[in-house]
Amino acid sequence: MPKxxxxxxxxxxxQGTLDMLILRSxxxxxxxxxxxxxxxxxxxxxxxxxxxxxxxPALQRLERRGWxxxxxxxxxxxxRAKYYRLTKEGRKQLxxxxxKWERLTAAIARIMRPxxxxx
Amino acid sequence: xxxxxxxxxxxxxxxKRGVLSMRWWRELSFIVRRLIHRxxxxxxxxxxxxxxxxxxxxxxVASGMSLEEARSxxxxxxxxxxxxxxxSRDMWGLRALEILLQDLRYGLRMLLKSPGFCAVTVVSLGxxxxxxxxxxxxxxxxxxxxLPVDNPEGLVYISRGLGVSSYLNYLDYCxxxxxxxxxxxxxxxxxxxxxxxxxxxxxxxEVVSGNYFSVLAIQPAMGRAFIEGEDDRxxxxxxxxxxxxxxxxxxxxxxxxxxxxxxxxxxxxxxx
Numbered sequence: 001m002p003k004x005x006x007x008x009x010x011x012x013x014x015q016g017t018l019d020m021l022i023l024r025s026x027x028x029x030x031x032x033x034x035x036x037x038x039x040x041x042x043x044x045x046x047x048x049x050x051x052x053x054x055x056x057p058a059l060q061r062l063e064r065r066g067w068x069x070x071x072x073x074x075x076x077x078x079x080r081a082k083y084y085r086l087t088k089e090g091r092k093q094l095x096x097x098x099x100k101w102e103r104l105t106a107a108i109a110r111i112m113r114p115x116x117x118x119x
Numbered sequence: 120x121x122x123x124x125x126x127x128x129x130x131x132x133x134x135k136r137g138v139l140s141m142r143w144w145r146e147l148s149f150i151v152r153r154l155i156h157r158x159x160x161x162x163x164x165x166x167x168x169x170x171x172x173x174x175x176x177x178x179x180v181a182s183g184m185s186l187e188e189a190r191s192x193x194x195x196x197x198x199x200x201x202x203x204x205x206x207s208r209d210m211w212g213l214r215a216l217e218i219l220l221q222d223l224r225y226g227l228r229m230l231l232k233s234p235g236f237c238a239v240t241v242v243s244l245g246x247x248x249x250x251x252x253x254x255x256x257x258x259x260x261x262x263x264x265x266l267p268v269d270n271p272e273g274l275v276y277i278s279r280g281l282g283v284s285s286y287l288n289y290l291d292y293c294x295x296x297x298x299x300x301x302x303x304x305x306x307x308x309x310x311x312x313x314x315x316x317x318x319x320x321x322x323x324x325e326v327v328s329g330n331y332f333s334v335l336a337i338q339p340a341m342g343r344a345f346i347e348g349e350d351d352r353x354x355x356x357x358x359x360x361x362x363x364x365x366x367x368x369x370x371x372x373x374x375x376x377x378x379x380x381x382x383x384x385x386x387x388x389x390x391x
Contacts, residue, residue: 033167034174037196052171052196053203056164060210066145075170077177082167 010049018058020101023086023094026068032081033059059084067093150212164207168200269336275299303334314382315369342377359383
């Protein structure tokens with residue numbers, strides 16, 4: 001639903017991609033929810049629009065599946081924050097998801113721009 | 120009735136799909152943990168979201184917004200807090216439990232609406248289960264479980280109905296016996312006092328004939344069984360055989376107990 005004017009033409013996330021983005025963001029170390037949200041947003045060049053609130057159900061879901069674990073730690077400005085870390089299973093899942101994602105985008109690209117088959 | 124049914128079926132189906140697919144063991148343990156520590160989990164989630172908003176506000180202020188602007192920008196970027204919490208709780212699988220309870224309540228209500236049908240169902244189920252259980256326990260006693268003695272099908276129990284047989288009766292039976300290969304006797308239901316390390320306990324005991332264990336071919340795990348003509352002659356030292364549970368309970372599984380003396384005394388009780 002178009003609520004208010006989106007600054008800079010941000011795009012809503014495709015359904016089902018948030019889990020993959022979270023797993024990918026945790027690949028190089030543990031993060032808490034807030035830094036995770038900013039990591040995803042800034043790494044996408046501020047194109048993706050992520051409701052920060054939608055991260056939390058996703059984190060619970062990933063933890064439930066056993067792909068991430070959480071521990072309480074201290075954040076940069078001395079606050080108690082919950083840090084999420086990738087598990088071995090989560091790493092496997094990330095590999096599976098990203099290969100699936102690559103095939104999907106390649107297929108879509110072939111349909112959208114039929115002339116350029118070289119890549 | 121129709122409405123409530125349609126209302127929650129889809130959730131139920133979704134729950135089933137979720138649990139049955141992915142490695143559901145791990146998920147189940149997650150759900151159970153969240154269920155047991157529900158309060159704790161809720162508090163953690165509240166705190167997590169609170170900290171998130173605080174960090175966001177701080178960051179906004181640091182980038183030059185007024186506190187008011189920073190607050191509204193933070194809540195805008197977060198979206199609905201209530202929705203985030205509700206969706207997170209759904210991931211804990213508590214919704215599934217709530218739906219189960221709803222189902223149970225609904226089932227009970229339906230049963231109470233038609234008590235006649237309910238009664239017939241309960242009685243027929245009860246009868247069916249009862250008959251099955253009885254048949255099995257009979258079959259079990261007759262064919263599956265045999266007595267833990269040698270040659271159990273050759274064992275016969277003799278008693279004088281409600282009358283009492285004395286030891287002298289037993290000796291007479293032995294003398295006149297032409298029917299059985301051997302006779303052994305026991306007398307049960309005696310209460311004796313065990314005095315052990317200053318503690319007095321009432322225990323149950325049986326007095327048996329000297330050949331009791333050899334007739335039944337029961338070997339003790341430790342020590343020796345009674346010897347006929349040795350332990351049962353007049354003036355013989357009183358001997359006792361104790362069971363495993365008794366040994367563990369009152370003697371702490373003492374491996375050196377065999378050969379030691381313990382204090383057992385037959386009670387003389389007057390009943391008023």
